[in-house]
Amino acid sequence: MSSETVRWLKLAIGLAATVGFGWLLAREVDFAAVARAFAGFSLSTGLLALAFLAAGYGVRIVRWWWMLRALEPALPLGACAGPFLAGMAVNNVAPFRAGDALRVLGFRGQLRVPVMAVAGTLVVERLLDVVVLTGFFFLGLLGLPDGTFPRGFVVAAAFLAGVGIVAILALPLFLPLLGRIREFLLGRRALAGRRWAQAVSKHGADLAGALALVRSPKRFSTLIGLSALAWICEGAMFATVAAALAPGGALFGPWFALATGTLATVLPSSPGYFGTFDYFAAQGLAAYGTSPGVSGAFALIVHAVLWVPFTVVGLLYLLARGTRLPANWRWRLVRSE
Numbered sequence: 001m002s003s004e005t006v007r008w009l010k011l012a013i014g015l016a017a018t019v020g021f022g023w024l025l026a027r028e029v030d031f032a033a034v035a036r037a038f039a040g041f042s043l044s045t046g047l048l049a050l051a052f053l054a055a056g057y058g059v060r061i062v063r064w065w066w067m068l069r070a071l072e073p074a075l076p077l078g079a080c081a082g083p084f085l086a087g088m089a090v091n092n093v094a095p096f097r098a099g100d101a102l103r104v105l106g107f108r109g110q111l112r113v114p115v116m117a118v119a120g121t122l123v124v125e126r127l128l129d130v131v132v133l134t135g136f137f138f139l140g141l142l143g144l145p146d147g148t149f150p151r152g153f154v155v156a157a158a159f160l161a162g163v164g165i166v167a168i169l170a171l172p173l174f175l176p177l178l179g180r181i182r183e184f185l186l187g188r189r190a191l192a193g194r195r196w197a198q199a200v201s202k203h204g205a206d207l208a209g210a211l212a213l214v215r216s217p218k219r220f221s222t223l224i225g226l227s228a229l230a231w232i233c234e235g236a237m238f239a240t241v242a243a244a245l246a247p248g249g250a251l252f253g254p255w256f257a258l259a260t261g262t263l264a265t266v267l268p269s270s271p272g273y274f275g276t277f278d279y280f281a282a283q284g285l286a287a288y289g290t291s292p293g294v295s296g297a298f299a300l301i302v303h304a305v306l307w308v309p310f311t312v313v314g315l316l317y318l319l320a321r322g323t324r325l326p327a328n329w330r331w332r333l334v335r336s337e
Contacts, residue, residue, distance in 0.1 A: 010095075010268065014270055015269075016268075017267055017270075018269045018274050021276050021279040025278055034300070037293065037301075038301070040245070041244055041301060042244065045240060049237045049241050052236040053233070053237045053306065056230045056232075056237070057084075057085070059233060063226040063227065067124060067223070068113050068121060071114075071210065079110050079111060082107075083106070084103065085310060085313055085317060086099070086107075086318045087100060089311045090314070090318070092311045093271050093272065100122055103118065104119045104122065119210070121210050121213070123210075127168050128224060129227060130161070131161065131164040131165060131168065131227075132224070133262055133263055134158075134263070136258060138157070139252075139255075140252055140259060140260075140284070141154065141256075143288070148287050149284075156263075157259075168214055168220075171212075171214055234258060235254065235255045237302070237305065237306075238258045241254070241305070242290070245297055245298050246294045249289065250289055250290075252288065253284070256288060257282070257298070259284065260280040260283060260284030261278070261280050261299065261302070263280070264279070272307055274303070277299070278299040278303055279299070282295040282298065283295070285298050
């Protein structure tokens with residue numbers, strides 16, 4: 001089976017998952033209640049929710065800049081904001097995580113950081129986010145009776161938490177291995193003269209430099225603190241929407257929905273995570289006693305706030321710069337100098 005066939009098969013599976021989870025959500029939702037919930041959602045509440053989300057994105061941009069600045073000390077914060085938002089926007093509208101590739105390849109001159117080093121910062125981002133989100137999930141689970149949330153999801157969240165924690169702890173052991181591989185390639189006469197061996201060595205060193213950011217306890221503490229703050233800001237957006245739709249609801253319900261909806265985005269789905277995010281965000285709020293109709297409206301409004309404004313901003317930034325991802329970006333990622 002060719003790689004192109006595999007990619008399109010993954011896309012088909014993702015679209016099927018979107019339709020399936022969308023149908024599950026629609027089956028449980030009272031659309032009259034959803035309409036009433038939307039009608040009662042004020043502009044001022046929407047702007048407050050958007051402000052919290054903007055703060056969360058701002059902290060994420062600072063976190064990424066703080067990692068990149070360790071690799072390129074002269075890099076200004078403003079140089080990171082546009083590429084970050086553009087990458088998030090493209091991930092929301094295009095398949096195959098093309099937005100991540102855009103962040104790595106599309107702004108090389110602007111970021112002045114080697115390709116594989118930028119890719120390494122994205123790996124660190126994902127690990128930090130998984131650790132923080134699974135923390136929110138298990139804190140929320142403590143407030144629920146046993147069996148309230150699907151066991152399969154709990155097992156998957158535990159697996160993700162384990163992978164994230166083990167990966168972060170294992171990085172100090174993995175980095176010396178990268179160095180030994182690099183020395184092996186350069187130390188073999190039959191390999192050293194070949195261009196690919198030198199490229200692997202260079203990219204390996206760049207990747208190791210980015211992954212080494214979590215080796216320092218002080219730097220790791222800063223990164224995990226920024227990650228927690230970013231998700232707290234986004235959780236405040238969830239809480240704002242929930243308070244408007246269901247006054248007096250359980251305090252931790254929206255935060256649990258933040259974890260369940262966001263963790264569900266690791267499942268195959270369409271670009272923008274439609275269906276998977278909405279279904280599990282609604283389930284997370286409903287687990288704390290909110291009615292299905294209000295939970296469904298909550299998930300749809302939160303998704304709209306998450307998706308529309310910053311997707312538009314990121315795409316406008318791309319249009320203004322005229323930046324686009326090369327058609328052969330996977331090969332470029334492998335061979336970039």
